Amino acid sequence: MGRPASLSRASIIAAAALLVREQGVAALTARRLGEALGCDPTAVYRHFATMADLEREVGDRFLRAVDVRPRAGEGWRATTRRICVTLRRVQLRQPRLAALISAAPTRLANEMRITEALLRELARGGCSYTHAAASYHALIELAVGSAAIDAPIAAQPAAVRRRLYGEWRREYAKLPFARFPASVATSDQLYRGSAGDRFEAALDLLLDGIESRCSTR
Amino acid sequence: MGRPASLSRASIIAAAALLVREQGVAALTARRLGEALGCDPTAVYRHFATMADLEREVGDRFLRAVDVRPRAGEGWRATTRRICVTLRRVQLRQPRLAALISAAPTRLANEMRITEALLRELARGGCSYTHAAASYHALIELAVGSAAIDAPIAAQPAAVRRRLYGEWRREYAKLPFARFPASVATSDQLYRGSAGDRFEAALDLLLDGIESRCSTR
DNA sequence: TCAGTTTGTCAACAGTGTTGACAAACTGGC
DNA sequence: GCCAGTTTGTCAACACTGTTGACAAACTGA
Structure with a gap:
């Protein structure tokens, strides 16, 4: 139910991780992430309460290595x-x-x-x-x-x-x-x-x- | 020579340290420091190149203890x-x-x-x-x-x-x-x-x- | 007195995270 | 089929941040 999601936690984390990998952690901002995802920066807030929450997930993702x-x-x-x-x-x-x-x-x-x-x-x-x-x-x-x-x-x-x-x-x-x-x-x-x-x-x-x-x- | 300084590196560091001690490190911003010193926030830049420079000095000051x-x-x-x-x-x-x-x-x-x-x-x-x-x-x-x-x-x-x-x-x-x-x-x-x-x-x-x-x- | 220098003030720029109103687009119930 | 409800993305705006450049006040040495 509801408007179909073009974003998801997983896709946002993946895009954020890519951003960090390519441009460094300083590039992980709401606005740049929105640009990378091709959506409005604040759309991220539908999936993560704060940017810090997202950063935690990205951090854990790096630990996969x-x-x-x-x-x-x-x-x-x-x-x-x-x-x-x-x-x-x-x-x-x-x-x-x-x-x-x-x-x-x-x-x-x-x-x-x-x-x-x-x-x-x-x-x-x-x-x-x-x-x-x-x-x-x-x-x-x-x-x-x-x-x-x-x-x-x-x-x-x-x-x-x-x-x-x-x-x-x-x-x-x-x-x-x-x-x-x-x-x-x-x-x-x-x-x-x-x-x-x-x-x-x-x-x-x-x-x-x-x-x-x-x-x- | 020049306009007499009402501020100095030492007085700024002291005010910054007090600010940090009382309100936490997050309170150490140019604007709040200016308020504490009773001067314009940007006056700090006459004595320290960047806020990070000032923070280093404040950090070392704490090590006196x-x-x-x-x-x-x-x-x-x-x-x-x-x-x-x-x-x-x-x-x-x-x-x-x-x-x-x-x-x-x-x-x-x-x-x-x-x-x-x-x-x-x-x-x-x-x-x-x-x-x-x-x-x-x-x-x-x-x-x-x-x-x-x-x-x-x-x-x-x-x-x-x-x-x-x-x-x-x-x-x-x-x-x-x-x-x-x-x-x-x-x-x-x-x-x-x-x-x-x-x-x-x-x-x-x-x-x-x-x-x-x-x-x- | 006047030029030069230092130093604080002010407005402004380019960023940041985050919020609230709004609208698009779907689903379940009638 | 339609309408209510829900989810989700968009947009404008707020309150911050560090930092810069123009300007003016206030001093010193010539």
Whole structure:
């Protein structure tokens, strides 16, 4: 009953995801989306209460790209690590979406799928329920938080990023030694490699801590 | 020379910080700031190139509250932990500021001060330069990332937060067991305690990992 | 005194999300 | 077949946002 819908939640989400993929998350506005859909911008409000609601759905849609199936012969730690690395990489592509998704659990399809996979792997590693939950929260905070932090810089081209990291290192090196001895001494090692490398190093440290409190080691 | 300034960078930052403290970061707009200062909104642009520039300064100003001095008899790990917990708590109060500050190192006064303190404590713990840098990045990603994630919920009153956490736990418990066995089994332990508790647990796991790779343990 | 500079004011532009009135287009009941 | 009711897209408008360029006030150095 009622006027036949030319739009649907699914078609709007698809168009929004395409828009984000092609023009970045800043392009996801009611007016541009209306243009992409060939309809009035406010038509979207017939299917989503607010633009933020739509953004949540688009964010979860991007999480489809996270493959959580353990590979043959892959231990729990390797699988967990891979899921976290992929999760961060996906979140990283869309700065504001990462912040939105992570603000509260969306409890949408893909988020649940990833949660289940991480808890499953932690159980496989011999974590107690309590430790699995704590470890899950720790992994998510690090992976999603890291994405939220690194996203703005990840949006720059690789050459620009490397130049920036170099500049920062030099700035730490040039600090007055009297007040910043540790910074000067360490400056050479700060912001080394890519943000992804630094995240993986952090993840490995965290996984060390998690593993050390598991029963089966 | 020139018309005498009734405004200054410092007075604007102070007014902006007050605005944020009293009405939240969403209130930090050119027009509201102008109203608070008793001047035209665009006068701010004589002292800051963009509103984002001003926000960075306000963000760094909040970091003044982080006390990095080691207390008597406090080991490197305890000091490091305390700095991270405080840093997160300060960042947490102002959602968007956290995101802005963390997007790129501001290299403003207080950020440098905190960096120096963390590197100093890690050195005290016997970390090599390489390990200290990696650990520093890991700690910052976790602390600031966690703040960015938790900030929207932290803005709610405590009672609302507890209710939300309870609702989420129940939602995980009600998932179909066939597809979400681990989530259902762990549901009772998810979102337990406050977000601060969960962060501190994550921090302890990370510190375990960091410590295990230090020379002096 | 007068030119030059700084600094605040004002109007305006191009955006943003969102709302409420309206109309088109369908379905179920008579 | 027609009419009421419902859904759904359109349109104008509101209240915001950051930011710019022209202008004027108020000072300093020559």
